[in-house]
Amino acid sequence: MLTLIQGAEVFAPTALGVVDVLIGGKKIIAIDPNIQLQSNLAVDVIDGHGHILTPGFVDSLVHITGGGGEAGFASRTPEMNLTDATLAGITTVIAALGTDSSSRTLSNLVAKAKGLKEHGLNVYCHTGSYHLPAKTLTGSITDDILYIEEFIGVGEVAISDRRSSQPTVQQLAELAAQSKVAGMLSGKKGIISIHVGPAPSHLALLHQVSEQTDVALSQFYPTHMGRSQQLLAAGIAFCRQGGTIDFTTSTTAYDLAHGEIPAAQAVAYCLAQGVAPERLTMSSDGHASLPIFDEDFNLIGLEVGKEASLLRSFQEAVFTHNISIEHALMTITSNPANLLGLKKGSINVNADADLLLMDARTLTPHSVWSNGILMVEHGHAKVKGTFED
Template sequence: MLTLIQGADLYAPTAQGKMDVLLAGSKVIDIQPEIKLDGNTLVKVIDAREHILAPGFVDSLVHITGGGGEAGFASRTPEMELTDATLNGITTVVGALGTDSSSRTLSNLIAKAKGLKEQGLNVFCHTGSYHLPAKTLTGSITDDLMYIEEFIGVGEVAISDHRSSQPTALQLAQLAAQAKVAGMLSGKKGTVSIHVGPQETYLSLLHEVSKCSDINLSAFYPTHMNRNKGLLDAGIDFCRGGGHIDFTASTTEYDLAHGEYAAAQALAYCLAQGVDPNRLTISSDGHASLPIFDDTLNLVGLEVGKEASLHQAFVQAVQEFDVAIEHALMAITTNPSQVLGLKKGTIKVGSDADLVLLDKQTLAPIHVWSNGLHMVENSNAIVKGLFE
């Protein structure tokens, strides 16, 4: 079966104008202003004249197995379901552990990733967690990245946070070196995902690593950079030094009221400051534990991250903060793909058929394809997880 998407406003993610896009199997095989097929060809035609066709969203940080709750065992968050991603236009997720690497394990992470892949989603993972020395599945970072298909990097390693293991510059430099070499040997990027907490040390440790070693800032991928204006400004300096930064879409009303920027607002702020739009990304932090701490670091509340926040941040960026559609799309498609070394996030002849068809007015996902598999049709999930 071929699928012909007709007359969409194509963003690949840059604007390409009105185009027809032809899918066959798991690939995009043709893009033309008008594609005509033989009348005898078996083809499913999608009228997309009132829609925007974009790459499937790439969510670079999702706790697919749930997170360990900071309020005890009963507060451990649930696992992600397939439609948590697909109904929100997400076709690629990157899973990671966080604070809890005891009751949440790497073996469970990989098993969950493989299960989601069997259902049609693109899934990658990081080895390690918040703490150093890094926990691994095989006994070494090198072997994890070389021999386990889903592992593409390390993280999310915590800095500037009272929940971190308080790593030194030497420890981080050694970790990044291991990840880089493992990536070279396995054909992967070997990026180190960095959880940045609210402490005013910000990204100083990463700058120290770059000064005392051969490790560049680009080896690190700091997330949660929209916690406050001080951290956001530090992120702008980090980008100008050659790095990339990530904003977290999942948040709480408490945090927003106490200085956190919404991800869409942070994206707009950085663009207004002249930051290269290729260096900015947004992730959902879906199914993460979102603890709320007061000024003395006492836990006063706990919420759960949602994958839906990624799409919501995209819409908010475009409709409330006047971010260009292509810049908002880059932050959730090509940019995270390039940082992590994934061949995702673009629409071109020969690319994987990871696509989302958006209503032109509301930007709501109407159709979603992952590797050519039609996952969402007319805003309804037609492929669901086994237990959904």
């Protein structure tokens, strides 16, 4: 089956204007202002007028097997469903463990990833978790990344957080070196995803590793960088030294009341401060637990991260903060894909057919293709997980 999307305004994520896009199998096979087909092959023609066509979103931190547990076994959050991602325009997710790497395991993470991939979603994983020494599947960070196709890096390793293992400079440097070498051997990037907590040490440990060893700052990818204005300032300095920072789109009213900066607002602030748009990303932290603590760090409540928050923050970036569609899209398509070494997040000939067709006025999803499979049509799921209603 060939699919021809006609008359949409295409953002690749750079603006290409109004052009036609032809999909064949899993790939984009042509982009042209006026594609004409003379063939007896079946062609599904989609009228894209009044819509924009973008790459499918790349969500760089999702807890696909659930997270949580900070309030006991009953507080473990549920697993992600396929449509949690696709209905929000997400075609690629990067999965990770979090605080709990005992009842949540890497074997389950990879199995869940493979199941989602069978339905057409693009899924990659990080080995390890919050704590060091890092847990692995094979007994080796290097072997996990080298031999298990889903593993592309390590994370999310926690720093500046009471729930972290309080890693030392040497521990983090050794981990980064192992991941980097594994990436070199396997053709992957071997990036270290860093969970940054609320402690005032912020990114100091990353700078110490860079200053005292041969590990580059760009090897680390810190997330949750909108927790406070002080952390955001540290993130801007990190970007100016060659790093990339990530803002979490899932948040709570409690967090916002206690100084957290919404992701879209944080991106707008960074751009206004002259940070290169290529240095900024947003991720959902989907299906993570969002703990609410009192002043003594006692847990008093939990909420669950939502993948759909990525779409809402993209819309907020454009409509509320007047960020261009190109720059807003970069934070959830090409930027995370390029940083993590994924051939995703762009529209060009021979690229994977991961596409999102949105209403041009409201930026709401109309149709979603992942690897050329039509996952969502007219805003409704055409493909669901095996056990979804």
